[in-house]
Amino acid sequence: EPEVTQTPSHQVTQMGQEVILRCVPISNHLYFYWYRQILGQKVEFLVSFYNNEISEKSEIFDDQFSVERPDGSNFTLKIRSTKLEDSAMYFCASTQGLGEKLFFGSGTQLSVL
Amino acid sequence: GESVGLHLPTLSVQEGDNSIINCAYSNSASDYFIWYKQESGKGPQFIIDIRSNMDKRQGQRVTVLLNKTVKHLSLQIAATQPGDSAVYFCAEADSSYKLIFGSGTRLLVRP
Numbered sequence: 001e002p003e004v005t006q007t008p009s010h011q012v013t014q015m016g017q018e019v020i021l022r023c024v025p026i027s028n029h030l031y032f033y034w035y036r037q038i039l040g041q042k043v044e045f046l047v048s049f050y051n052n053e054i055s056e057k058s059e060i061f062d063d064q065f066s067v068e069r070p071d072g073s074n075f076t077l078k079i080r081s082t083k084l085e086d087s088a089m090y091f092c093a094s095t096q097g098l099g100e101k102l103f104f105g106s107g108t109q110l111s112v113l
Numbered sequence: 114g115e116s117v118g119l120h121l122p123t124l125s126v127q128e129g130d131n132s133i134i135n136c137a138y139s140n141s142a143s144d145y146f147i148w149y150k151q152e153s154g155k156g157p158q159f160i161i162d163i164r165s166n167m168d169k170r171q172g173q174r175v176t177v178l179l180n181k182t183v184k185h186l187s188l189q190i191a192a193t194q195p196g197d198s199a200v201y202f203c204a205e206a207d208s209s210y211k212l213i214f215g216s217g218t219r220l221l222v223r224p
Contacts, residue, residue, distance in 0.1 A: 004156075006156075035212075035214075042202075043157065043212075056211055091156050093156075098210045099164075102212065104156035104157045105156050107156050
């Protein structure tokens with residue numbers, strides 16, 4: 001089965017630093033998402049992306065967050081100035097169409113010190 | 114407001130028995146529901162989905178039941194195996210297909 005690939009699997013950073021989390025969605029998919037999961041909590045929606053623009057974003061996705069699809073294969077999440085509370089597992093997901101099966105990557109564990 | 118919750122945080126079953134994991138949702142506008150399985154260190158893995166125009170859907174060893182009257186969703190796993198041990202999340206979505214996840218139930222399968 002095709003997979004969503006995320007790198008790195010673990011990222012440790014200092015508070016205030018910028019991080020970029022990378023994802024390679026499944027090749028024929030058109031809708032891309034970022035979710036996050038703080039340890040012991042629910043998986044939370046961050047942002048959806050379609051046709052090279054943000055479709056929807058949550059309250060969590062403030063001005064410190066941005067997403068980009070710099071080429072035909074990568075989908076990135078940038079956090080400009082990380083905070084301690086940004087520590088979480090970040091999942092990328094993609095789907096071919098709305099209401100179709102949503103595939104998740106294995107996640108990037110972000111630790112902000 | 115929107116919320117999805119699970120009744121049991123941990124479910125322990127004997128190998129070979131059937132498992133039932135329950136979920137309550139509160140957004141009556143949700144019309145798409147999904148069950149995900151999450152193993153340690155991995156992302157959520159799609160198990161089965163159901164749309165609001167159905168009340169039952171079956172897959173391989175899994176069945177999802179939807180009761181819109183009481184806003185309840187359940188996942189039934191037949192002949193539970195050790196490999197089924199994981200955390201199971203329900204999720205709901207409205208027309209935007211933004212998923213709202215429940216808090217998860219840990220399924221432990223005893224040999």
